[in-house]
Amino acid sequence: MAKKAKTEEEIAAFRERVCDAATRLFTERGPQNVTMRQIAAEVGVSAMTPYRYFQDKDEILATVRAAAFDQFSNALEKAMAEAPDARAKARAVGDAYVAFAHANPAAYQLIFSFTQPDEERFPELVRANSRAQQTMVSYVQDMIAAGLLQGDAQLIGYMFWATLHGIVVLELASGLRGMDGNTLREKIMRTLYAGMQAHPPTLDD
Incomplete structure (x- = not known):
């Protein structure tokens, strides 16, 4: 008797x-040290079963990384949507960024610790990555439109992004011995804003 085909819901659940x-x-061992056989064993299925749903390990990695990027973007976009004005968005993005990294270390690692060759093979990953990059620039565009900043929105957004990432990585690695991450973030951001001759959004509003 032929085996009953799985429904779309069952396929989605298995994926x-x-x-x-x-x-x-991936987060425990690094993608390079993980095989499809190990993934199958972790799920509790035969070694070949995952191949029915994914072409290879790279596709699985691209899928989970795209999901992590979207989770990251959702958190920041929600924070921006709830901020009352352009200045408040900068504070909201910073808070949401740090909160996301601490609450979702595996997703944060998938986003920033891993890369894979030929990422353009995976349109969903390309889309999710692009969305995250735009999220880290759009609030800067709003600040420039409101007259709070001057300059290239992408460059400024990436400056802030690099700052937040550096602080978060040090915090997660317990590398900020004797220094509070929020204090460091405030001092660096104030220095950056001063260099751009702009009044920063305070971190203690």
Whole structure:
């Protein structure tokens, strides 16, 4: 008797199980040290079963990284949407960024610690990555439009992004011995804003 075909819901559920298992292995061992056989064993299926749903390990990695990028973008976009004005958006993005990294270390690692060759093979990853980059620039564009900043929005956004990332990585690695991350963030941001001759959004409003 022929085996009953899986429904779309069952396929989606199994793909999610594979992605959850792969995420655990990727973050624990690094993608280069994970095989499809190990992913299958983690899920509790035969070694060939994941190949029915994913072309290879790179596709699984691209899928979980795209999901992490979207999770990151969702958090920041929500914070921006709830901010009352352009100045408040800068504070909201910074707070949401740090909160996301601490609440979702696996997703943060998937975004920033791993890369893979030929990422353009995976349109969903390209889309999600582009969305995250735009999210880190759009609030700067709003500040420039409001007359709060002057300059290239992408360059300024990436400056702020690099600052937040550096602080978060040090915090997660317990590298900020004797220094509070929020204090460091405020001092660096004030220095950056002063260099651009702009009044910064305070971190203690």
